[in-house]
Amino acid sequence: MNLDNKTIVITGGGQGLGRTMAISFAQSGANIALIDLNEEMLQETTKLVEQNGVSAKYYLANVSDEQQVENTFKQINDDFKGIDGLVNNAGILRDGMFVKAKDGVVVKKMSLAQFQSVIDVNLTGVFLCGREAAVHMIESGNKGVIVNMSSIARGGNMGQTNYSAAKAGVVAMTTTWARELGRHGIRVGAIAPGVIRTAMTDAMKPEMRDRLESMKPVGRLGEAEEIAHTAKYIFENEFFTGRVVEIDGGLSM
Secondary structure (H helix, E strand, O other): OOOOOOEEEEEOOOOHHHHHHHHHHHHOOOEEEEEEOOHHHHHHHHHHHHOOOOOEEEEEOOOOOHHHHHHHHHHHHHHHOOOOEEEEOOOOOOOEOOEEEEOOEEEEEOOHHHHHHHHHHHHHHHHHHHHHHHHHHHHHOOOOEEEEEOOHHHHOOOOEHHHHHHHHHHHHHHHHHHHHHHHHOOEEEEEEEOOEOOHHHHOOOHHHHHHHHHOOOOOOOEOHHHHHHHHHHHHHOOOOOOOEEEEOOOOOO
């Protein structure tokens, strides 16, 4: 896909990876629709995107709420006269051990609310936004692209039963959608990042950050721009669909 004058929707677009991807797509001429719950951050991202001479609008919506998602995507489709792509980036963390015990006594367990909140945003939200994007692409006859953000944690990670389950589900949906939507000219891919340098990792204790960096064959954390580059690759490579790209510095080898 040539990104010039295309409309790309990015969930979780207020900050972090979402913001970086929005700016990167805008630099290639794409118009950007941003979805998030933080209006202040959305306003900042919108201004940064518009500096590239493209159109940008933001929308406040909870991606796990079906009615809000349906209404938001309809509004985006009306505002931009079509939707050409979606990056399903919104996500949360609610880490904790499945069951934590000491000396044979269970002292804590992951609550259903802790599990469900992550599933709601990281899996159900991807489902709802992907579905609505596909509906508008099909009805408008647009050949589109959907990129879902997974994680190398999809293979299982201590303290992340909820997150790992959601990110594994994202990959399964990616493959399924690619098979179902290909007939409509819609390609679907996923990205599984490793540890990416963010405000959160910058705030880590130096020894913890050093340990993470030493675990990677490349000897450093990933950069948000490298994830954005991968997303653009999936959009621009017309032969890519139904696959997940791991961008983890070799951590999961």
